[in-house]
Amino acid sequence: xxxxxxxxxxxxxxxxxxxxxxxxxxxxxxxxxxxxxxxxxxxxxxxxxxxxxxxxxxxxxxxxxxxxxxxxxxxxxxxxxxxxxxxxxxxxxxxxxxxxxxxxxxxxxxxxxxxxxxxxxxxxxxxxxxxxxxxxxxxxxxxxxxxxxxxxxxxxxxxxxxxxxxxxxxxxxxxxxxxxxxxxxxxxxxxxxxxxxxxxxxxxxxxxxxxxxxxxxxxxxxxxxxxxxxxxxxxxxxxxxxxxxxxxxxxxxxxxxxxxxxxxxxxxxxxxxxxxxxxxxxxxxxxxxxxxxxxxxxxxxxxxxxxxxxxxxxxxxxxxxxxxxxxxxxxxxxxxxxxxxxxxxxxxxx
Amino acid sequence: xxxxxxxxxxxxxxxxxxxxxxxxxxxxxxxxxxxxxxxxxxxxxxxxxxxxxxxxxxxxxxxxxxxxxxxxxxxxxxxxxxxxxxxxxxxxxxxxxxxxxxxxxxxxxxxxxxxxxxxxxxxxxxxxxxxxxxxxxxxxxxxxxxxxxxxxxxxxxxxxxxxxxxxxxxxxxxxxxxxxxxxxxxxxxxxxxxxxxxxxxxxxxxxxxxxxxxxxxxxxxxxxxxxxxxxxxxxxxxxxxxxxxxxxxxxxxxxxxxxxxxxxxxxxxxxxxxxxxxxxxxxxxxxxxxxxxxxxxxxxxxxxxxxxxxxxxxxxxxxxxxxxxxxxxxxxxxxxxxxxxxxxx
Numbered sequence: 004x005x006x007x008x009x010x011x012x013x014x015x016x017x018x019x020x021x022x023x024x025x026x027x028x029x030x031x032x033x034x035x036x037x038x039x040x041x042x043x044x045x046x047x048x049x050x051x052x053x054x055x056x057x058x059x060x061x062x063x064x065x066x067x068x069x070x071x072x073x074x075x076x077x078x079x080x081x082x083x084x085x086x087x088x089x090x091x092x093x094x095x096x097x098x099x100x101x102x103x104x105x106x107x108x109x110x111x112x113x114x115x116x117x118x119x120x121x122x123x124x125x126x127x128x129x130x131x132x133x134x135x136x137x138x139x140x141x142x143x144x145x146x147x148x149x150x151x152x153x154x155x156x157x158x159x160x161x162x163x164x165x166x167x168x169x170x171x172x173x174x175x176x177x178x179x180x181x182x183x184x185x186x187x188x189x190x191x192x193x194x195x196x197x198x199x200x201x202x203x204x205x206x207x208x209x210x211x212x213x214x215x216x217x218x219x220x221x222x223x224x225x226x227x228x229x230x231x232x233x234x235x236x237x238x239x240x241x242x243x244x245x246x247x248x249x250x251x252x253x254x255x256x257x258x259x260x261x262x263x264x265x266x267x268x269x270x271x272x273x274x275x276x277x278x279x280x281x282x283x284x285x286x287x288x289x290x291x292x293x294x295x296x297x298x299x300x301x302x303x304x305x306x307x308x309x310x311x312x313x314x315x316x317x318x319x320x321x322x323x324x325x326x327x328x329x330x331x332x333x334x335x336x337x338x339x340x341x342x343x344x345x346x347x348x349x350x351x352x353x
Numbered sequence: 354x355x356x357x358x359x360x361x362x363x364x365x366x367x368x369x370x371x372x373x374x375x376x377x378x379x380x381x382x383x384x385x386x387x388x389x390x391x392x393x394x395x396x397x398x399x400x401x402x403x404x405x406x407x408x409x410x411x412x413x414x415x416x417x418x419x420x421x422x423x424x425x426x427x428x429x430x431x432x433x434x435x436x437x438x439x440x441x442x443x444x445x446x447x448x449x450x451x452x453x454x455x456x457x458x459x460x461x462x463x464x465x466x467x468x469x470x471x472x473x474x475x476x477x478x479x480x481x482x483x484x485x486x487x488x489x490x491x492x493x494x495x496x497x498x499x500x501x502x503x504x505x506x507x508x509x510x511x512x513x514x515x516x517x518x519x520x521x522x523x524x525x526x527x528x529x530x531x532x533x534x535x536x537x538x539x540x541x542x543x544x545x546x547x548x549x550x551x552x553x554x555x556x557x558x559x560x561x562x563x564x565x566x567x568x569x570x571x572x573x574x575x576x577x578x579x580x581x582x583x584x585x586x587x588x589x590x591x592x593x594x595x596x597x598x599x600x601x602x603x604x605x606x607x608x609x610x611x612x613x614x615x616x617x618x619x620x621x622x623x624x625x626x627x628x629x630x631x632x633x634x635x636x637x638x639x640x641x642x643x644x645x646x647x648x649x650x651x652x653x654x655x656x657x658x659x660x661x662x663x664x665x666x667x668x669x670x671x672x673x674x675x676x677x678x679x680x681x682x683x684x685x686x687x688x689x690x691x692x693x694x695x696x697x698x
Contacts, residue, residue, distance in 0.1 A: 068586050077585050081578055125686055172414075176419045177698050178573055180626055191610055244404075268577060270606040274414065275572040320582030326539040326568045334372075 012326065050291065050307040054314065055339050061318040068321045077202055082313040083108075083206035084264045084304060085283050090213040091303040092284040095250050097217070099230040099297025100155040102254045104144060104162035105284055109277030112136040112165040112262030117272030126185045129266060134259040139256015140166055141237025145248035159251075163281070166192040170274040179272040190267045200263050211259065213302040226250060230297030287312055290340050373610035374409060376498035376538055400434040404463060404660030406653060407456035409449060410491075411469035412442040415571070416599060417622060420489075420646035420697030422606060428650035433465045435657055446473040446511040453477045457484050463656040466501075467491040467649070475500045483666070485658045495598060498675070500679045505652050505677040507644040512596075516619050517554025519683045520592045521561060523617060523639075530561045533583055533616075535576065535604055539568035547621070548597050564590060573581045576603025584611040585663050592617050598624030608637060611647045623684060625696035639686045648679055 061069035068074060072299040088105050095102045116119065124131075139163060147158040181187060188194055189201050195206060217223035225246050228236040237243045249328035258277075265276055285295075293300030315336060319329045366622050400593055406429065413419040422442070427487075429437035438461055440452040449469055454477060456464060464481050468474035471493035478500030481488050488515045490501035524530040534551060547577045548566070555561050565587050569575035578597070584607060585595075595601045598620045609619070620627045621640035630638045655665075 074585050077581055171414055176413045176415045177601055240606050269573045269575045269603050271602050273573045320567055321586040323565045
């Protein structure tokens with residue numbers, strides 16, 4: 004761009020800047036929606052490509068351990084808890100917000116749901132407590148952000164600190180072991196439906212629900228609108244504050260469900276649960292094509308992002324690579340995935 | 354200079370306990386009896402001159418640290434002449450330094466410090482020593498031997514060593530035995546020491562091969578996740594050493610979920626849940642290697658003896674030793690009843 008500019012000094016640069024924006028507006032009303040849809044598909048397509056490459060690598064390096072149903076069940080199960088959290092976080096990020104408290108909310112909900120007092124109430128007591136604690140924490144976030152006008156980063160950071168603190172206070176640093184058999188059974192192979200672990204079914208259900216809400220309801224469209232331009236959304240008659248409240252409530256709900264799933268998976272509640280989930284969830288959403296500044300993102304992309312991360316971890320573990328190598332490679336893969344994505348995206352635009 | 358001598362000290366004690374272990378390996382029972390007596394006071398029970406002991410530890414955010422606080426408190430209560438000034442635990446270095454300084458200003462007779470970060474608390478340890486207050490450094494060691502009068506703590510290398518020898522003895526008649534290791538947080542020095550000890554012990558058994566190692570992060574959740582991967586990677590193996598019983602809860606869950614039971618599992622640290630499982634003998638968990646929280650009680654004993662200028666009963670020394678490395682006993686179904694009271698949750 005800069006190289007030919009001096010030779011065409013008289014009209015070159017002006018022409019460039021004029022035709023650029025001039026060409027863009029006409030396409031917006033007509034082909035805009037289609038272009039947006041295409042763009043999103045390309046993003047997901049490139050992630051699918053990354054996943055395919057990973058599967059090839061896994062199958063090549065550890066054919067016996069990687070390519071069997073047990074490993075597929077394992078990857079999906081290990082994606083399920085963080086996957087549900089990521090769906091909630093994706094909504095928040097699309098709306099232009101951020102939720103740093105998800106890991107802490109999972110910890111608090113799982114710990115609260117596994118105290119001896121809660122366990123006395125059995126399966127329903129644990130499920131109920133996990134969901135309600137998640138919702139309550141999300142409500143606090145939502146009220147602080149929507150009506151207290153706090154910056155989401157700060158409000159959820161405060162929730163991160165206090166929810167972790169409360170979780171520690173409840174457990175006293177102890178590991179709370181679950182003794183309710185009906186909860187424990189849901190994590191064992193006998194409970195699998197047609198070979199699918201119940202946790203994976205929940206993950207699938209949450210994904211489908213998330214997709215429907217984002218793409219097929221007014222709530223979803225409002226979320227995108229608030230994230231794209233909150234002021235414009237307000238002028239268009241959207242109650243932006245209430246929308247924000249609902250979104251953090253939704254994230255809290257997802258954390259509550261995830262906490263219950265984690266209790267099933269690990270058979271216990273511990274205040275260290277959900278460690279760094281906030282970063283994992285945000286990373287998955289970002290490589291899944293969600294814009295950190297809001298206004299754009301997909302549930303499918305986020306879920307693919309989660310699957311990519313879990314598959315990477317799985318391949319590393321099966322190849323017996325140690326955590327130092329894992330961390331270095333993980334960082335490199337995040338950068339590579341985003342770069343590849345950007346390239347394919349640019350390719351599809353021009 | 355202090356750096357090397359400390360390392361020398363550590364390796365020295367590790368070597369001594371390694372030697373002690375190997376000799377103990379030939380005999381059968383008496384070793385445990387000697388260890389079990391550690392439940393009794395090190396110094397004599399007769400009340401002496403009054404002693405005020407200041408205790409500063411990190412935030413009890415997991416079971417083991419919680420047990421440290423309980424051990425220290427209950428031990429101090431046993432002595433009528435001992436007053437324990439206990440600070441609220443903190444993981445913040447600055448806050449902990451402040452707490453220790455407060456204890457120095459209060460002019461306590463002896464200090465027991467379990468630093469959140471040993472190196473960072475060295476200066477305040479030195480300050481206490483200069484003020485004439487003897488410091489008992491608990492477990493996480495200061496950067497300089499001048500900062501403490503006596504160090505008492507666990508033996509991470511010895512933990513690995515003893516776990517390795519136990520597994521070695523169980524599998525010694527098995528050809529091409531496969532062993533798997535579920536380590537703790539990899540960027541902690543203690544994890545490296547444990548793994549080193551484990552690897553060194555296994556070298557004594559030519560038929561055993563360490564086929565896989567993954568690091569979890571001391572949490573139940575990570576234990577479940579990493580163990581599930583290990584089980585998927587290794588379709589058959591003979592023994593597993595898990596560095597930490599807390600993450601072991603998750604590991605056992607993963608083993609149950611995978612429906613596997615062809616191997617024996619050895620834990621680490623000595624949690625109540627692990628000890629219960631060993632006693633019940635209904636899972637793959639057959640033993641755990643201690644990192645005894647009773648060291649906090651011993652630290653109180655040592656602090657009291659220092660305050661009263663006594664030696665340790667049973668040793669002919671006039672003075673308290675400068676360093677005490679504790680033995681990581683292997684707890685099995687046979688000796689479980691002795692250790693069950695020290696299990697923490």
